[in-house]
Amino acid sequence: MTPTDDLRPPALARATIDRAADERTQEGLLGALRIDPTTRVLALHGDRAPLRSGEETPTLLLVAPAAVAEGAQWAFLGRDADGSARLLAAVAASAEPPIDAAHWESLYSIGGELSPIESGLLVEAVALGRWLLGAPFCPACGGHTIVRTAGWSRSCPDCGRDHFPRADPAVIVAIESADGSRLLLGQNAMWKGQNVYSTFAGFIEAGESAEATIIREMLEEAGVEVEHIRYRGSQAWPYPHSLMLGYLASAVDDAAARPDGEEIVDVRWFTRAELNRGLAGEADFALPGTASIAHRLIIDWVELHG
Secondary structure: OOOOOOOOOOHHHOOOOEOOHHHOOOOOHHHHHHOOOOOEEEEEEOOEEEEOOOOOOOOEOOEOHHHOOOOOEEEEEEEOOOOOEEEEEEEOOOOOOOOOOOOEEEHHHHOOOOOHHHHHHHHHHHHHHHHHHHOOEOOOOOOEOEEEHHHOEEEOOOOOOEEOOOOEEEEEEEEEOOOOOEEEEEEEHHHOOOOEOEOEEEEOOOOOOHHHHHHHHHHHHHOOOEEEEEEEEEEEEOOOOEEEEEEEEEEOOHHHOOOOOOOEEEEEEEEHHHHHHHHOOOOOOEOOOOOOHHHHHHHHHHHOOO
């Protein structure tokens, strides 16, 4: 399945397998699929996936269920185009790798380099795997939950509540100058010393719209009031469990730009020529990796009227 929007989607939202959600309630689904000879498994070690050796471009290594060591958390990811099942087998980064593989890479480092289907499969697996490993207890009563619906829900036997993977909405915004000739990027405090500049982001608060979040966050982080807000696409970002909603907005007053001094330590206006050099790795600054929606927003703006 591929998106139908005329905007080019971000790297992790280009395509996905059929999640076959209607199958998740079938009794014994995971057990049956684990003995099916056509089933293939994406094993995760933390957020790192195994890659096939000898490939010119990154390609996921999918294995038979029997190749996975004991102790993994299992889930049904869906079905490939040929109808064969795809399963997840996830273990914590602190555990031994679940399969024998020579090369492991994180979603952040390879997500943008994988094929559309494989990038969609990996982000689905990482998001679900992080939840399965990180949320074993009921947030209401503290009881130990039981995994249900082939890995897509948890049920608490103590209080009867059901729990599902979280997806916290957040906005991420590319801010262009009032005349459209420059793009404002910021340097996060976590990247100090790396000279990385990126777009601005923030979580949507309770009772707040995406548009209101954009106005609030851009003023807080970058000091600018924005207008002409345009939606540019979305993608899941499981760090820890976000849905990133991407936008382009225009600054009302370019001269007002300034970092908040806490989360953002520097802001800088860039021309298209400067960003082209940055994307080519020929500048004195770095830009976000290809798996991030920030990378897609920057490229979209560079190519817009460029």
